[in-house]
Amino acid sequence: MTDLRAAVAAGALGSEESYRELLxxxxxxxxxxxxxxxxxxxLHDEETDELVFEAVAGEGSEELVGRRFPSSTGxxxxxxxxxxxxxxEELEQDPRFAREAAESTGFVPKGLMAVPLLHEExxxxxxxxxxxxxxxxFSLKEMELLGLFANEAAIALDLLQRAREAxxxxxxxxxxxxxxxRLAARLAEAEPEQREAAQRLIEALDAFLAASSGPPxxxxxx
Amino acid sequence: xATRQEPAHLGDPSLPAWSLPAGEAQxxxxxxxxxxRVTRDWAFGDAAGEGVRVCILDSGVESSHPxxxxxxxxxxxxxxxxxxxxxxxxxxxxxxGHGTACAGIVRAIAPKASLxxxxxxxxxxxxxxxxxxGGLRWAIDxxxxxxNMSLSTTKRQFAELLHELADSAYFRRTVLVxxxxxxxxxxxxxxxxxxxxxxxxxxxxxxxxFYNPSPPVEFFARGVGVEIAWLGGGTIxxxxxxxxxxxxxxxxxxILSKHPxxxxxxxxNVLYLTADNVGGGS
Numbered sequence: 001m002t003d004l005r006a007a008v009a010a011g012a013l014g015s016e017e018s019y020r021e022l023l024x025x026x027x028x029x030x031x032x033x034x035x036x037x038x039x040x041x042x043l044h045d046e047e048t049d050e051l052v053f054e055a056v057a058g059e060g061s062e063e064l065v066g067r068r069f070p071s072s073t074g075x076x077x078x079x080x081x082x083x084x085x086x087x088x089e090e091l092e093q094d095p096r097f098a099r100e101a102a103e104s105t106g107f108v109p110k111g112l113m114a115v116p117l118l119h120e121e122x123x124x125x126x127x128x129x130x131x132x133x134x135x136x137x138f139s140l141k142e143m144e145l146l147g148l149f150a151n152e153a154a155i156a157l158d159l160l161q162r163a164r165e166a167x168x169x170x171x172x173x174x175x176x177x178x179x180x181x182r183l184a185a186r187l188a189e190a191e192p193e194q195r196e197a198a199q200r201l202i203e204a205l206d207a208f209l210a211a212s213s214g215p216p217x218x219x220x221x222x
Numbered sequence: 223x224a225t226r227q228e229p230a231h232l233g234d235p236s237l238p239a240w241s242l243p244a245g246e247a248q249x250x251x252x253x254x255x256x257x258x259r260v261t262r263d264w265a266f267g268d269a270a271g272e273g274v275r276v277c278i279l280d281s282g283v284e285s286s287h288p289x290x291x292x293x294x295x296x297x298x299x300x301x302x303x304x305x306x307x308x309x310x311x312x313x314x315x316x317x318x319g320h321g322t323a324c325a326g327i328v329r330a331i332a333p334k335a336s337l338x339x340x341x342x343x344x345x346x347x348x349x350x351x352x353x354x355x356g357g358l359r360w361a362i363d364x365x366x367x368x369x370n371m372s373l374s375t376t377k378r379q380f381a382e383l384l385h386e387l388a389d390s391a392y393f394r395r396t397v398l399v400x401x402x403x404x405x406x407x408x409x410x411x412x413x414x415x416x417x418x419x420x421x422x423x424x425x426x427x428x429x430x431x432f433y434n435p436s437p438p439v440e441f442f443a444r445g446v447g448v449e450i451a452w453l454g455g456g457t458i459x460x461x462x463x464x465x466x467x468x469x470x471x472x473x474x475x476x477i478l479s480k481h482p483x484x485x486x487x488x489x490x491n492v493l494y495l496t497a498d499n500v501g502g503g504s
Contacts, residue, residue: 072317072318072343072344073318074318077318078281078318078319078320078343081281081343081344081350081373082320082343082372082373082374082401082464083373083374083375083376083403083407083409084372084373084374084401084403084462084463084464085404085405085462085463086460086461086462086464087460087461087462088458088459088460089447089458089459089460089461090458090459091458115405118376118405118407118409120376121376121377121378121408122376123376137447138446138447138461139424139446140404140422140424140446143404143422143461143462144404147404147405150405151405151406
């Protein structure tokens with residue numbers, strides 16, 4: 001018998017890797033389609049109320065992943081809190097903003113497009129595309145295209161978060177899933193007699209749960 | 223609401239008419255002399271927004287900005303440690319620039335409107351829902367004529383309350399002008415029919431706007447390549463429904479300064495009749 005906990009944890013970890021690759025693929029394609037200098041996806045970390053670089057294509061891609069900044073900072077912050085996509089051009093004309101932007105992008109962009117990543121009712125993060133070719137005037141078509149990428153990125157980000165949560169539960173000390181995972185691990189390590197007895201107990205528990213999961217008792221109050 | 227003139231025969235405007243007894247039609251006489259054809263000249267020709275109180279519900283406003291000018295008031299909505307939301311005078315200005323940009327657009331269109339800032343954004347993402355709701359409720363209680371909301375929420379738990387607030391604003395003659403989404407997303411309050419929802423068109427004309435016969439987005443205003451006020455006194459070019467919205471808020475201010483007796487329903491009609499694709503634009 002394999003170690004169930006390790007197996008399930010490996011599954012969650014594996015999917016986390018896949019979703020990260022998917023996010024990376026999305027920013028790579030977004031960058032290529034828009035002919036942009038860079039593209040990034042930020043995840044909103046609800047615990048710390050920060051935006052975190054999850055995927056970066058193009059300039060700054062090496063060192064930026066994992067970097068964090070407060071969720072109310074910069075254009076990404078505006079987009080997150082207002083839930084509204086935004087395009088800004090001629091950024092370099094403002095030295096103060098250029099410096100701030102550089103801190104969150106790794107370089108001073110001339111312009112950027114940013115769109116919130118909305119999935120169901122949550123704002124999960126922000127997708128940015130930086131420095132499209134200057135000769136290409138911005139139009140609403142670009143905004144629409146960016147919206148399509150954002151939709152895809154939001155789904156991938158949601159899956160990534162779920163995979164991480166699943167892993168945290170499996171690796172954590174508390175919670176029902178952690179208890180079950182520990183039980184599975186002990187079962188795998190048990191002597192044959194012990195395992196047989198444990199198996200009977202589990203079957204009895206299974207039968208008990210199956211019997212008590214019938215239709216709920218009706219509440220006769222109005 | 224000192225600047226709006228209520229029709230005298232209605233008495234206290236906070237007391238709605240619930241029914242109409244026989245022979246009392248004069249009680250609800252409409253205080254607007256509607257022309258045969260509503261034109262822009264009738265609607266807002268020569269108007270500058272004088273006497274109209276416009277609230278920018280956003281990230282604050284940098285009042286010293288040359289494109290914004292003086293504010294009549296600036297307030298910040300904060301969530302206290304006990305979880306309650308309170309409103310206090312705001313001395314911090316704008317924390318990110320979004321509100322300043324919106325205020326500058328309203329000012330450019332309605333230079334004599336009285337601008338107020340109510341800051342509900344900028345202090346992080348957490349708790350932003352209750353702050354937004356608290357700020358909107360407070361702004362409606364102040365009786366502003368126009369509230370610009372270049373923002374939205376996707377949280378369904380806030381939708382019902384937002385809907386109530388939007389309807390209460392509508393009945394109390396406060397016009398909510400809200401940014402629509404250009405993505406297929408369920409967000410609020412722009413989807414409510416009691417607000418004026420705004421998307422973008424691409425033409426570089428600040429007074430050009432269109433009625434959309436395929437809602438939920440009701441109007442399109444200038445939202446691409448807009449010169450916006452930027453923190454530190456500068457300007458920058460930007461695009462988004464966030465900036466289309468204050469164009470309509472500014473045009474509403476012009477109309478209300480000329481026709482202060484209009485209800486939000488009537489105002490929306492005037493917008494419709496004067497939209498570029500309806501005929502009143504000429």
